Amino acid sequence: MPRTIQEINEKIKQGKVAVVTAEEMTGIVKKKGVEKAYQEVDVVTTGTFGPMCSSGMYLNIGSTKPRIKIGGGTCTLNGVPAYGAFAAADIYVGAAQLPPDDPRNTIHPGAFRYGGGHVIEEFAAGKDVALEVATYGTDCYPRKTLKSWLNIKAVNEAVLFNLRNSYQNYNVGVNLSDKAIYTYMGILKPRLGNANYCSAGVLSPLLNDPLYRTIGIGSRIFLGGGVGFVAWQGTQHNPSVPRTKREVPTRPAGALCVIGDLKGMDTRYLRGVSMHGYGTSLGVGIGIPIPILDEEMALFTSVADEDILAPIVDYSKAYPEAKPDILGEVSYKDLRSGRITVDDKEVPTGPISSFSKAREIAQVLKERIKKGEFALTEPVEKLPGKESGITFKAFHERPV
Amino acid sequence: MISRRVVLHFPSELIDQPIISSIVKRHNLEFNILKASIAPPEGGLLVLELQGGKKDVHEALAFLKELNIKIENLSRDVTRKDDACVHCGVCVAICPSDALVLNTMNWEVDFLADKCVACELCVKACPYAAMEVRL
Numbered sequence: 001m002p003r004t005i006q007e008i009n010e011k012i013k014q015g016k017v018a019v020v021t022a023e024e025m026t027g028i029v030k031k032k033g034v035e036k037a038y039q040e041v042d043v044v045t046t047g048t049f050g051p052m053c054s055s056g057m058y059l060n061i062g063s064t065k066p067r068i069k070i071g072g073g074t075c076t077l078n079g080v081p082a083y084g085a086f087a088a089a090d091i092y093v094g095a096a097q098l099p100p101d102d103p104r105n106t107i108h109p110g111a112f113r114y115g116g117g118h119v120i121e122e123f124a125a126g127k128d129v130a131l132e133v134a135t136y137g138t139d140c141y142p143r144k145t146l147k148s149w150l151n152i153k154a155v156n157e158a159v160l161f162n163l164r165n166s167y168q169n170y171n172v173g174v175n176l177s178d179k180a181i182y183t184y185m186g187i188l189k190p191r192l193g194n195a196n197y198c199s200a201g202v203l204s205p206l207l208n209d210p211l212y213r214t215i216g217i218g219s220r221i222f223l224g225g226g227v228g229f230v231a232w233q234g235t236q237h238n239p240s241v242p243r244t245k246r247e248v249p250t251r252p253a254g255a256l257c258v259i260g261d262l263k264g265m266d267t268r269y270l271r272g273v274s275m276h277g278y279g280t281s282l283g284v285g286i287g288i289p290i291p292i293l294d295e296e297m298a299l300f301t302s303v304a305d306e307d308i309l310a311p312i313v314d315y316s317k318a319y320p321e322a323k324p325d326i327l328g329e330v331s332y333k334d335l336r337s338g339r340i341t342v343d344d345k346e347v348p349t350g351p352i353s354s355f356s357k358a359r360e361i362a363q364v365l366k367e368r369i370k371k372g373e374f375a376l377t378e379p380v381e382k383l384p385g386k387e388s389g390i391t392f393k394a395f396h397e398r399p400v
Numbered sequence: 401m402i403s404r405r406v407v408l409h410f411p412s413e414l415i416d417q418p419i420i421s422s423i424v425k426r427h428n429l430e431f432n433i434l435k436a437s438i439a440p441p442e443g444g445l446l447v448l449e450l451q452g453g454k455k456d457v458h459e460a461l462a463f464l465k466e467l468n469i470k471i472e473n474l475s476r477d478v479t480r481k482d483d484a485c486v487h488c489g490v491c492v493a494i495c496p497s498d499a500l501v502l503n504t505m506n507w508e509v510d511f512l513a514d515k516c517v518a519c520e521l522c523v524k525a526c527p528y529a530a531m532e533v534r535l
Binding site for chain 1 (some may be wrong): 454487491506521
């Protein structure tokens with residue numbers, strides 16, 4: 001008999017729900033088998049924390065006196081440009097935005113000390129940020145300039161809205177060239193000096209629900225310490241990549257577009273990021289509960305690091321030139337051992353994704369569910385799966 | 401045999417003298433230069449690992465002190481802002497001296513200051529600006 005989400009939520013209300021983390025579930029299934037694990041476990045919690053560049057926040061600042069129309073003008077927060085081309089008082093700032101005077105990579109590699117990701121962290125932390133607006137006047141919005149401190153407590157809405165987070169699997173970045181390179185996968189030392197990877201592996205949300213059976217549009221999630229929801233599939237959502245027998249994708253595959261109230265978030269799980277020589281980003285913590293509806297979900301959530309294979313990609317040539325070549329596949333078990341072998345060379349590995357924070361998030365979410373503070377949701381709509389035929393499109397360039 | 405990692409601040413009037421060479425010869429020391437910069441008129445900066453007999457290393461350092469060279473222990477100069485570190489571990493593969501290691505029990509990054517050679521690679525590599533080097 002399959003279990004329903006209503007039944008699980010009833011158990012949560014009564015304080016009788018059995019919740020374990022995805023890491024614990026792997027051990028339970030190994031020890032007791034899928035059937036027993038399904039009978040014993042209602043919910044598996046996942047977690048991940050890493051730089052997620054396609055993140056941003058939007059705000060509504062309220063009405064100034066006299067009124068000002070940001071739409072059509074320009075706007076900055078702590079000197080970082082915010083997108084204001086909505087109506088009068090809505091702005092959006094992306095994690096990768098930089099102040100106009102940032103030297104970027106003029107002297108390579110640039111430091112990228114402060115950008116949109118840092119603005120979001122400071123704003124979420126309750127710090128005042130400097131808002132500057134310059135625009136044109138209209139009969140109904142006569143004011144043309146505004147320079148004021150802005151605080152999260154004083155704005156109408158502050159919402160984290162991320163277009164692509166929580167990637168299902170990711171590349172392992174290496175460098176085959178003779179000089180160090182500075183990438184979004186970190187600093188990659190020459191001649192296979194290191195290999196950087198970026199997934200929470202055994203704890204990663206979409207690797208525990210590889211066919212998007214329970215995580216879908218409308219799913220309530222842990223987002224940046226507060227509550228969020230899956231709004232849509234992430235951009236570049238690519239469900240049709242090759243998969244292992246247990247449906248684990250062996251290439252970057254699905255992704256989530258997520259949304260949540262920034263006012264309820266905690267900067268322990270929301271951090272400005274500076275990637276040397278690359279740019280700024282936002283470190284985001286996400287946790288997703290997975291209902292164990294049947295034995296298949298028990299099997300899926302028992303995925304172990306050795307079941308997850310990631311492609312090794314040369315970021316000095318293959319990646320920048322958008323070539324599909326890979327140098328092989330490596331398991332998360334091997335990546336976590338600290339050393340992998342590439343082209344007969346032993347290469348030290350470095351994670352970009354924080355496993356200790358992923359563990360902490362899965363644990364916090366587990367406690368919230370046990371205490372009855374966090375209920376599960378039935379997705380309103382499914383994310384496109386491998387049957388959708390959706391594949392990642394390369395840019396088709398047509399000279400103008 | 402002992403090994404000391406030190407930061408030496410040279411006054412500008414000494415930068416043209418073969419001081420390190422003479423202490424190395426006189427006290428039979430081995431040395432490894434970790435970082436060096438000379439910027440007159442401020443003087444010079446040398447980050448050095450000295451290896452040798454306990455007495456020899458101490459006498460050599462005492463001699464440097466007499467010459468008005470300011471000596472600091474290296475480990476003090478590299479710090480981690482623990483509240484900024486998210487323990488991702490991206491610094492671990494970049495650290496050439498195993499001063500940053502992932503503890504596989506709790507998956508947190510341990511910073512072993514006594515192994516640090518102050519190369520500053522982690523300062524650049526840390527996405528969260530958690531590593532600070534003050535020389």
